[in-house]
Amino acid sequence: MLNIFKKTAIAGAMILSAGAALAEYPEKPIEVIVGYSAGGGTDVMARTAAPFIEKYLGDGASLVVKNMPGASGQIGVTEAANADPDGYTLGTFNLPGMMARTIDREAGYDRDSFTYLANVVNDPNVIVTSKASGLDTLDKLLEEAKANPLAITVGMSSLGGDDHFALIKLEKATDTEFTIVPFKGSAPARTALLGGHVAMGILNISEVAEFQDQLNVLGVATKERSPFSPDLPTFKEQGLDLVNGSMRGFIAPAGLPEDVQAKLIEAFSQLSDDQEFLDAMAATANPVEVVTGEEFKQLTSDLYDLADGVWQTTPWN
Amino acid sequence: MYSDLFHALPDVFAWTNFAAVVIGVIAGIVVGAMPGLSATMAISVLVPFTFGLEPLVALGLMAGIYNGAMYGGAIPAVLLRIPGTPAAVATTFDGYPMAQKGEGGFALQVAVVSSSIGGIASAFALMLLAPPLSKVTLLFGPSEVFWVAVFGLASIIFLLGGNPVKGLISACFGVFVSVIGSDPIYGNDRFTFGQLEMLDGINIVILLVGLYALPPVIDLLETPLKTDGVNSSKLGTEPIWKALPRMNYWKTWLRGSLLGIWIGILPGAGGSMAAFMSYNEARRTSKHPEKWGEGEPEGVAAAEVANNADTASALIPALTLGIPGTAVAAVMLGGLLVHGLQPGPMLFRDNPDIVFGFMWQFLFGAILLVLLGGSLATNSFARLLNLPRPLLGSVIIVLMLIGVYSIHGRMFDVYLMLGFGAIGWVMDRLKFPLPPVVLGLILGGFAEENLRLALRIGRGDPMVLFQNTTSLILVALTVAVVVGPTLKKRFIDRREKA
Numbered sequence: 168m169l170n171i172f173k174k175t176a177i178a179g180a181m182i183l184s185a186g187a188a189l190a191e192y193p194e195k196p197i198e199v200i201v202g203y204s205a206g207g208g209t210d211v212m213a214r215t216a217a218p219f220i221e222k223y224l225g226d227g228a229s230l231v232v233k234n235m236p237g238a239s240g241q242i243g244v245t246e247a248a249n250a251d252p253d254g255y256t257l258g259t260f261n262l263p264g265m266m267a268r269t270i271d272r273e274a275g276y277d278r279d280s281f282t283y284l285a286n287v288v289n290d291p292n293v294i295v296t297s298k299a300s301g302l303d304t305l306d307k308l309l310e311e312a313k314a315n316p317l318a319i320t321v322g323m324s325s326l327g328g329d330d331h332f333a334l335i336k337l338e339k340a341t342d343t344e345f346t347i348v349p350f351k352g353s354a355p356a357r358t359a360l361l362g363g364h365v366a367m368g369i370l371n372i373s374e375v376a377e378f379q380d381q382l383n384v385l386g387v388a389t390k391e392r393s394p395f396s397p398d399l400p401t402f403k404e405q406g407l408d409l410v411n412g413s414m415r416g417f418i419a420p421a422g423l424p425e426d427v428q429a430k431l432i433e434a435f436s437q438l439s440d441d442q443e444f445l446d447a448m449a450a451t452a453n454p455v456e457v458v459t460g461e462e463f464k465q466l467t468s469d470l471y472d473l474a475d476g477v478w479q480t481t482p483w484n
Numbered sequence: 485m486y487s488d489l490f491h492a493l494p495d496v497f498a499w500t501n502f503a504a505v506v507i508g509v510i511a512g513i514v515v516g517a518m519p520g521l522s523a524t525m526a527i528s529v530l531v532p533f534t535f536g537l538e539p540l541v542a543l544g545l546m547a548g549i550y551n552g553a554m555y556g557g558a559i560p561a562v563l564l565r566i567p568g569t570p571a572a573v574a575t576t577f578d579g580y581p582m583a584q585k586g587e588g589g590f591a592l593q594v595a596v597v598s599s600s601i602g603g604i605a606s607a608f609a610l611m612l613l614a615p616p617l618s619k620v621t622l623l624f625g626p627s628e629v630f631w632v633a634v635f636g637l638a639s640i641i642f643l644l645g646g647n648p649v650k651g652l653i654s655a656c657f658g659v660f661v662s663v664i665g666s667d668p669i670y671g672n673d674r675f676t677f678g679q680l681e682m683l684d685g686i687n688i689v690i691l692l693v694g695l696y697a698l699p700p701v702i703d704l705l706e707t708p709l710k711t712d713g714v715n716s717s718k719l720g721t722e723p724i725w726k727a728l729p730r731m732n733y734w735k736t737w738l739r740g741s742l743l744g745i746w747i748g749i750l751p752g753a754g755g756s757m758a759a760f761m762s763y764n765e766a767r768r769t770s771k772h773p774e775k776w777g778e779g780e781p782e783g784v785a786a787a788e789v790a791n792n793a794d795t796a797s798a799l800i801p802a803l804t805l806g807i808p809g810t811a812v813a814a815v816m817l818g819g820l821l822v823h824g825l826q827p828g829p830m831l832f833r834d835n836p837d838i839v840f841g842f843m844w845q846f847l848f849g850a851i852l853l854v855l856l857g858g859s860l861a862t863n864s865f866a867r868l869l870n871l872p873r874p875l876l877g878s879v880i881i882v883l884m885l886i887g888v889y890s891i892h893g894r895m896f897d898v899y900l901m902l903g904f905g906a907i908g909w910v911m912d913r914l915k916f917p918l919p920p921v922v923l924g925l926i927l928g929g930f931a932e933e934n935l936r937l938a939l940r941i942g943r944g945d946p947m948v949l950f951q952n953t954t955s956l957i958l959v960a961l962t963v964a965v966v967v968g969p970t971l972k973k974r975f976i977d978r979r980e981k982a
Binding site: 204205206207208210211214232234236237238239241242245271272317320325326327346347348349350351354355357358359361362363364365374376377378380381450451452483484 | 528531532535621622623624625626666667668669670671672673680681683684751801805806807815817818819821822824826827828829830831892933937940941943
């Protein structure tokens with residue numbers, strides 16, 4: 168009996184939500200779930216992007232950011248994955264973290280739980296060394312790493328994150344081994360570098376921009392020079408194939424009505440040409456790289472495969 | 485640099501910016517005074533709203549709240565033996581006995597003046613010495629921070645007096661609670677029983693409210709018929725300018741300020757450790773240490789000056805290096821980020837008017853504390869005790885539940901808090917000290933994380949922990965703290981025999 172009620176209720180809700188979607192979307196405020204507390208990088212991205220998305224959705228659309236911090240974003244992204252796919256609940260999404268968590272623990276979602284809207288930020292990795300280490304070029308660093316395996320200590324933020332994957336890519340590409348020192352977050356890792364407590368660090372470009380005088384920045388893990396810091400050479404230029412970064416974007420639960428999905432993706436895709444938006448993101452140290460829809464889905468899938476491959480050979484917990 | 489400092493001053497006095505500080509201080513005192521609501525929470529609630537505000541209005545509110553809350557926490561600590569914030573735990577030691585002796589009003593006045601002095605000293609340190617002091621922070625790598633945590637734990641166990649064995653057991657319990665959550669290196673779940681809610685560990689406010697607020701409230705409700713234990717007509721609510729000459733704690737204020745500033749610039753430990761250390765030091769050098777714990781105003785002064793002296797100084801590593809010295813500073817950093825203010829050496833160069841304006845706001849917040857807190861303390865809060873006890877108890881329970889629920893907006897935390905409350909009640913009855921539990925939770929996680937990082941840096945060789953002067957000094961201090969009291973006792977015993 169109860170079951171019948173439930174089913175009717177669900178069916179009713181589905182019809183209603185389909186009806187709502189058919190009418191001019193959006194008809195009511197759209198909630199954006201951020202899995203981190205207010206003032207963090209992901210939160211700032213969401214809040215900076217919100218007014219621009221409102222503008223491009225038109226019709227007085229309104230986005231409301233809701234912070235659900237905890238378990239490194241897990242609580243928020245699980246909530247977004249399980250929300251009604253009616254276009255009124257979106258969520259922020261971090262790569263490779265959100266995919267790595269489906270591998271190293273039992274997550275309440277997987278890569279098919281989402282409608283991929285747009286990745287907005289791509290913060291590439293950089294390799295830095297402390298001034299005290301004397302390893303001020305990539306060649307010197309690699310030479311030392313080859314001569315003394317595991318002798319170089321590498322400060323980074325947490326295992327199973329973009330920093331970690333960048334190091335593994337580096338180790339594979341150059342046949343070297345380093346000693347990983349995973350701090351809780353990049354700021355403590357950077358401080359340990361400034362104080363000379365670790366020799367090398369893998370961070371993100373936005374995190375070292377302000378500290379270029381006090382650290383040796385050896386290169387950026389992008390295909391082409393980052394517009395964020397055009398003076399810094401890429402690894403490609405130095406003969407090392409290393410591309411990696413931390414990405415942040417927006418998803419919705421899987422099964423979004425097609426017209427809603429199309430409208431949202433259309434709105435997000437306009438961000439990359441909006442100078443006002445780009446300026447606002449630059450001011451908060453968020454390097455922008457907009458990738459939408461299918462491409463974003465493919466990107467996630469690739470990162471999942473990378474994380475899974477790493478996990479198979481060198482599990483981090 | 486100093487010309488930048490004065491260039492920023494006129495903006496601070498724009499009426500909206502100044503009003504923000506005033507409102508912040510008042511809100512901070514109220515928030516701090518409510519068990520379960522802390523400055524960290526108030527500022528994190530505020531951060532999303534500051535997107536639309538002018539930077540100095542937003543930052544002024546934050547500076548005011550931070551200063552206000554650090555004093556506000558003393559109010560229930562003195563009147564009810566319930567620390568309103570983690571940093572006010574040491575304030576209960578002498579503040580509550582003073583209130584029982586009918587000197588609650590004076591205790592609050594000592595607290596507000598000391599808080600203000602600590603805040604002013606800290607603001608000056610931030611304004612004048614931020615760049616050199618941030619170099620001190622750099623000296624502290626993982627092994628040094630580990631020793632700071634060990635030293636803090638040793639002090640609280642062995643110097644607090646009472647029974648060191650019971651202190652040790654309490655501290656172990658606190659350290660155990662710090663182990664709950666995801667492993668700091670590998671991220672595996674530890675003692676979470678599959679609950680996502682426990683993955684980030686136990687929030688200090690949940691533990692504090694459960695341990696400290698629930699047992700006294702149970703006491704309040706247990707004795708509904710007894711009239712007020714404190715004779716409120718004798719609260720000592722004379723105007724603050726008349727009370728001022730009775731406060732002659734310059735040495736304690738100076739020492740507490742320096743300690744607070746020093747602990748503020750170290751990553752992590754924060755106001756509660758500063759208050760304990762300052763209290764210990766002041767008692768050790770006092771001419772009559774036996775009176776401490778029985779209502780010695782200087783004890784309140786020592787605790788309160790130090791827990792405010794770390795407010796602005798905790799922002800030194802936050803602004804220059806991006807590593808916040810306290811949980812509150814961490815949230816404030818978010819508030820700065822929202823306004824496009826990236827921590828780092830460039831911050832002072834790129835946005836001098838905002839950064840130095842913010843520092844002025846800290847200074848004025850600390851000064852306003854005496855004016856606003858002084859009158860509130862004597863006129864309103866001290867009269868709380870006139871309320872019938874069951875009513876007071878019920879109000880506090882409601883505040884506790886709301887406060888704990890609103891940390892993450894979930895009932896799970898409320899149940900946790902009630903569980904800690906039961907443990908706290910039992911510990912209280914068995915005369916186990918509660919402060920080591922609080923510090924155990926705060927410092928235990930730090931000790932573990934940094935020990936493991938240091939050992940990774942040393943590739944497993946424990947000698948990495950003793951490799952430089954800073955570490956060795958901290959080791960020596962720890963040994964002195966552990967062995968010192970025993971040696972002193974032996975020395976006195978022997979002398980008495982002779």
